[in-house]
Structures are given as C-alpha cells and as structure tokens.
Amino acid sequence: xxxxxxxxSQNKKYIIIGVIFLYFFYIVLxxxxxxLQSQAESYGKKYVQPRVINWLLNNKITSRLNRYTGLEVxxxxxxxxxxxxxxxxxxxxxxxxxxxxxxxxxxxxxxNQLGEIFSNFYDNDTTSEISxxxxxxxxxxxxxxxxxxxxxxxxxxxxxxxxxxxxxDNNSLKDYRNGLVEKKLILKKIDLK
Amino acid sequence: MKSTDELKVNLTWLIFFxxxxxxxxxxxxxxxxxxxxxxxxxxxxxKTDIVNAYTDSNSLSLFDLYNFLxxxxxxxASYLLYVRSIIIVYCISLLLVILGLLTKMSTIxxxxxxxxITKSYPEIQSGYDYFTTLCFFYIFISQLI
Numbered sequence: 454x455x456x457x458x459x460x461x462s463q464n465k466k467y468i469i470i471g472v473i474f475l476y477f478f479y480i481v482l483x484x485x486x487x488x489l490q491s492q493a494e495s496y497g498k499k500y501v502q503p504r505v506i507n508w509l510l511n512n513k514i515t516s517r518l519n520r521y522t523g524l525e526v527x528x529x530x531x532x533x534x535x536x537x538x539x540x541x542x543x544x545x546x547x548x549x550x551x552x553x554x555x556x557x558x559x560x561x562x563x564x565n566q567l568g569e570i571f572s573n574f575y576d577n578d579t580t581s582e583i584s585x586x587x588x589x590x591x592x593x594x595x596x597x598x599x600x601x602x603x604x605x606x607x608x609x610x611x612x613x614x615x616x617x618x619x620x621x622d623n624n625s626l627k628d629y630r631n632g633l634v635e636k637k638l639i640l641k642k643i644d645l646k
Numbered sequence: 647m648k649s650t651d652e653l654k655v656n657l658t659w660l661i662f663f664x665x666x667x668x669x670x671x672x673x674x675x676x677x678x679x680x681x682x683x684x685x686x687x688x689x690x691x692x693k694t695d696i697v698n699a700y701t702d703s704n705s706l707s708l709f710d711l712y713n714f715l716x717x718x719x720x721x722x723a724s725y726l727l728y729v730r731s732i733i734i735v736y737c738i739s740l741l742l743v744i745l746g747l748l749t750k751m752s753t754i755x756x757x758x759x760x761x762x763i764t765k766s767y768p769e770i771q772s773g774y775d776y777f778t779t780l781c782f783f784y785i786f787i788s789q790l791i
Binding site: 465468469472473513517521522524552554555556558559562565566583586593594597598601 | 679770
C-alpha cells in the first residue's frame with residue numbers, strides 16, 4: 454500500500470499531465486474530424502473518414518472513454534441551436550388531445566422526444582434494414598404515446614383516432630409582414646380505428 | 647511560482663465548481679421530479695423495451711442493468727422500485743460531492759449513474775447532460791491534483 458502510494462505521489466505530476474494531454478489530443482482530433490466532415494458535406498461530397506482517425510475515435514476503448522469523460526459530442530453544444538418545435542395532434546373522434554404532464558420540464562422533454570421520433574421520418578432510405586426497423590419502432594412509440602394520452606385524459610370509449618405529426622414551416626420575414634400564417638409541415642399521419 | 651493568494655483563489659474556484667455542478671443536477675432532477683416516473687417506468691409513456699430497441703451498445707442502460715441483476719442475482723424487486731433506488735443512490739453520491747466526502751469515489755459514482763439515467767432514455771437527452779458529464783470529469787481531475 455505504501456509502495457503503491459509512494460509510486461503514485463512520485464509520478465502524480467506525469468500521470469495528470471498525461472491524462473490532460475490525452476484528453477486535449479482527443480478534443481483536437483474530434484474537432485479536426487468534424488471540420489473535415491462538414492467541409493465535405495458543404496461541397497456535397499461523401500466524407501470518408503481516414504482509417505487512422507476512424508481507429509483512434511471509434512474503437513471500443515476510446516468510444517467508452519469519450520462517453521465517460523463527456524467528450525462524446527465535443528464542445529458542439531455551446532453553439533446556439535434552436536430546434537424546430539414538433540407537435541403531435543391526437544384527434545379522438547373530433548376532439549384534439551395531448552398527453553398530460555405535471556411539470557413544464559416534462560412537457561419540454563416530451564417535445565424533444567417528438568423531434569427525435571420525427572427526425573427518423575425525414576430519412577427516405579427504404580432499402581436499409583436499420584432505417585425500416587427504426588421507423589417501425591417509432592410507429593410503436595407513437596402508439597404508446599396515444600395510449601398514454603387516452604389514459605391521462607380518461608377516455609375509454611371512442612370510435613376513431615387519427616394522429617397528425619407536424620412541425621411549423623416558418624415564413625420568411627417578408628411573408629410574415631404580409632400577414633401569412635405559419636404553415637403546418639405534415640410529417641406523419643396515422644389512422645387508428 | 648504562484649503566490650499563496652493566487653492559490654487560495656484557485657482553491658475557492660474549485661470548491662465553488664465542485665458544489666455548483668451537483669446542485670445544478672439536483673435542480674434538473676427536481677424540476678421534473680413528478681414526471682420522472684412517467685418517462686422512466688415501464689408502463690407509462692413509452693415501454694422501456696421500445697425505448698431501448700436501438701440504443702448504443704457502448705452505453706449501459708437502466709433496463710440492461712436491471713436484466714443483468716435479475717438474471718445474475720435473481721433480483722425480485724419491481725422495475726419501478728429499482729429505478730427509485732438508483733435515483734436515491736445518485737442523489738446520495740451528489741450530496742457526497744457537495745459535502746466533499748469521498749469525493750473521488752462519489753464523482754465516479756455520479757458519472758456512472760448520470761450516464762446510466764440519461765442513456766436509458768436518449769431521446770430526452772440534451773446538451774446540458776453532456777455538459778454535466780464533462781464537468782464531473784473535471785471535478786474528478788481536480789481531485790487528483
């Protein structure tokens with residue numbers, strides 16, 4: 454125990470410098486990789502990650518290390534990011550209902566989740582197995598949300614349920630001045646009987 | 647060489663940082679406390695197995711850990727009770743970091759439980775969660791110095 458603590462106290466300085474160096478190396482590498490990727494995408498080209506970067510960033514150990522040190526997303530979250538607001542209208546016969554939450558934070562998290570669910574519907578790839586599976590799972594999630602909304606609104610008898618998922622297609626400032634109302638951009642329609 | 651006054655200022659900053667981040671986590675946790683079970687229990691908003699249908703293999707989720715404990719140690723507690731116990735352990739480790747007791751160990755626990763909770767429901771994860779993981783790691787590093 455004493456030997457161990459002696460070794461640690463003697464080499465503490467080098468261990469900490471090593472950890473911090475490794476940490477910043479991964480920050481720089483991640484930033485370099487995402488810059489290359491966005492540069493390629495802005496020119497409409499497919500980005501092929503260099504083999505060395507791919508090995509350094511995506512092997513099992515480093516991806517876990519990145520997760521537990523919070524480096525997974527780099528420092529991208531500091532950038533201003535206002536996402537579109539998504540809505541899910543659950544039309545039971547002729548009444549529109551939505552799931553009920555006790556807190557504002559809960560409602561915000563639910564809207565965030567809707568955004569994540571709907572983002573998969575933008576994916577037009579019908580050949581990929583993963584994409585099709587994701588869409589099936591997302592449909593199940595919507596059915597779960599509908600069930601929860603019915604439960605919280607205490608609706609037991611109904612004839613027909615229609616679900617409409619949409620986000621608001623914002624107008625330009627010029628359109629806004631001319632009095633145009635925000636359009637609904639329909640993303641998903643489900644008819645449950 | 648830095649003067650003792652300068653070192654004192656840095657130490658005050660580290661103490662402030664160590665206390666403020668767990669406090670922020672408490673604020674976040676209690677801001678949707680009454681809705682927490684709606685998101686994380688098995689039979690409220692979305693069923694747990696559907697939420698975990700395509701989660702990342704690199705992260706452990708509450709559902710995975712529950713299944714592991716159930717198979718290996720024959721855990722008989724309900725999923726809801728298990729989630730509540732995890733939250734209590736997470737709160738205790740946050741409290742220990744605030745008080746500065748067993749800080750290194752409790753910071754590791756904080757990172758583990760924070761990731762366990764957030765990665766179990768990746769769809770409601772926000773930039774704030776990444777920020778807190780990062781901060782806990784910095785707290786851990788600052789304890790080594």
